[in-house]
Amino acid sequence: MQRQxxxxxxxxxxxxxxxxxxxxxxxxxxxxxxxxxxxxxxxELYKKYNFDLCKNMLLEVTEVIDNNVKETNSHEE
Structure with missing residues (x-):
């Protein structure tokens, strides 16, 4: 799949x-x-849009979610 x-x-x-x-x-x-x-x-979202913008936003949002989960878990320990 060629990226647009x-x-x-x-x-x-x-x-x-x-x-x-x-x-x-x-x-x-x-x-x-x-x-x-x-x-x-x-x-699935990246396949739907297939643009660098989408890929970059998904990567950033996933990192934000991951960091929030790690931070929440560290406060619960």
Whole structure:
């Protein structure tokens, strides 16, 4: 699959909306099963949009979610 680099305004709107919904859905992930679902859905979103913008946003949001989970877990210990 060849990656595209210039999304249209509609593509950008869709990417932002879907990545935000993705964040809301997984921001409180607590176990490996939920994290695997996050990974699977991120692949599906990237296939849907296939733009660098989408890939980069998904990577950043996943890192934010991962860091939040680690921080929450460290406070619970």
């Amino acid at each position: 680099n210039n999304p249209t305004a509609e593509d950008v709107k869709g990417i932002f909306c879907d990545v935000y919904k993705f964040y809301l859905k997984y921001k409180d992930s607590k176990n490996d099963e939920e994290f695997q679902a996050l990974v699977n859905e991120s692949h």
